[in-house]
Amino acid sequence: MTDHIEHGRQRRRTLGLLFAAASAGVSGTVLAGSAGRAAAAPLQEIRIGYQKYGTLTLLKGRATLEPRLAAKGIKVKWTEFPAGPQLLEGLNVGSIDFGTVGEAPPIFAQAAGAGLAYVGNEPPSPNSEAIVVPKNSTLRSLADLKGKKIVLNKGSNVHYLLVKALEKAGVAWRDIQPVYLPPADARAAFERGAVDAWAIWDPFLAAAEKQLGARVLATGQGLVANHQFYLSSRDFARQHPDVVRLVLDEIGKVDTWGRDHPQEVSAILAAQTGLPADVVALAGGRYAYGVKAVTPEVLRAQQDIADAFYQLKLIPKPIAVREAQPPTELLAKD
Numbered sequence: 001m002t003d004h005i006e007h008g009r010q011r012r013r014t015l016g017l018l019f020a021a022a023s024a025g026v027s028g029t030v031l032a033g034s035a036g037r038a039a040a041a042p043l044q045e046i047r048i049g050y051q052k053y054g055t056l057t058l059l060k061g062r063a064t065l066e067p068r069l070a071a072k073g074i075k076v077k078w079t080e081f082p083a084g085p086q087l088l089e090g091l092n093v094g095s096i097d098f099g100t101v102g103e104a105p106p107i108f109a110q111a112a113g114a115g116l117a118y119v120g121n122e123p124p125s126p127n128s129e130a131i132v133v134p135k136n137s138t139l140r141s142l143a144d145l146k147g148k149k150i151v152l153n154k155g156s157n158v159h160y161l162l163v164k165a166l167e168k169a170g171v172a173w174r175d176i177q178p179v180y181l182p183p184a185d186a187r188a189a190f191e192r193g194a195v196d197a198w199a200i201w202d203p204f205l206a207a208a209e210k211q212l213g214a215r216v217l218a219t220g221q222g223l224v225a226n227h228q229f230y231l232s233s234r235d236f237a238r239q240h241p242d243v244v245r246l247v248l249d250e251i252g253k254v255d256t257w258g259r260d261h262p263q264e265v266s267a268i269l270a271a272q273t274g275l276p277a278d279v280v281a282l283a284g285g286r287y288a289y290g291v292k293a294v295t296p297e298v299l300r301a302q303q304d305i306a307d308a309f310y311q312l313k314l315i316p317k318p319i320a321v322r323e324a325q326p327p328t329e330l331l332a333k334d
Contacts, residue, residue, distance in 0.1 A: 049099030061268035102157025126220030142169035
């Protein structure tokens with residue numbers, strides 16, 4: 001009996017300590033203090049998630065990040081994902097530490113309870129995503145989408161594009177038939193005529209235009225900003241802000257280089273993605289270069305997206321985007 005009581009006391013003390021630690025993590029600022037960083041184990045590897053688009057693909061292809069981190073005893077592991085939602089799931093379960101996605105995936109991930117932090121973003125790139133139809137389609141306007149099947153990757157940046165496009169056309173979300181498929185399966189459905197339209201981003205968009213003759217019904221121009229975001233897990237941002245800054249610095253250098261070397265960009269993208277040169281040239285020409293610290297203004301724009309998704313019941317609960325703001329050292333000021 002005495003052993004049982006003592007065991008109960010020990011369990012309560014352990015739970016109390018865990019609760020106190022958790023409370024401290026939630027109530028503190030996003031960035032831990034220097035004492036918190038000192039307590040973190042030395043980083044030996046950073047795991048980066050990327051997709052078939054964006055500056056991270058160029059960074060991987062140029063291999064300029066590896067030597068800088070190697071000087072600090074840190075290795076780089078790259079993992080490709082088919083789309084943003086899958087990448088952020090990897091971030092949430094701890095299989096990667098850092099990655100890049102569009103505007104909508106962080107909203108869905110945060111609504112699902114993911115512990116993520118925005119750490120940087122590229123300028124708007126509205127022409128890098130579009131709603132396309134087959135070249136012989138009779139659909140000529142966004143209003144023609146009413147009652148039609150539209151394929152898209154659920155929770156990706158094009159999810160918000162479709163929301164805003166329908167809003168502009170006066171078509172209710174309930175009046176379309178969304179078909180949720182990842183890009184490869186979506187293309188197959190589009191090619192065989194199983195859907196009427198496809199909401200998609202580069203380079204898959206460029207491939208559809210060049211290889212299938214897909215006709216653009218509307219790009220994001222005038223509808224959405226289409227930022228490319230860099231995110232890390234909240235714990236990683238707290239414990240290794242210096243590493244995050246280093247990665248963002250190398251992204252900035254690749255941005256500057258890429259802006260001035262379009263032909264070399266196309267060559268790297270072709271090698272990294274396996275896509276034809278004309279496809280990557282079209283996609284690369286629509287890139288927006290110039291990584292920036294995340295501003296309160298950008299976070300407010302993300303909040304607008306979150307509110308729109310909640311109103312349409314596309315996410316199960318309202319969220320506060322500010323809870324995923326960057327560590328203090330990485331947050332830009334108005």
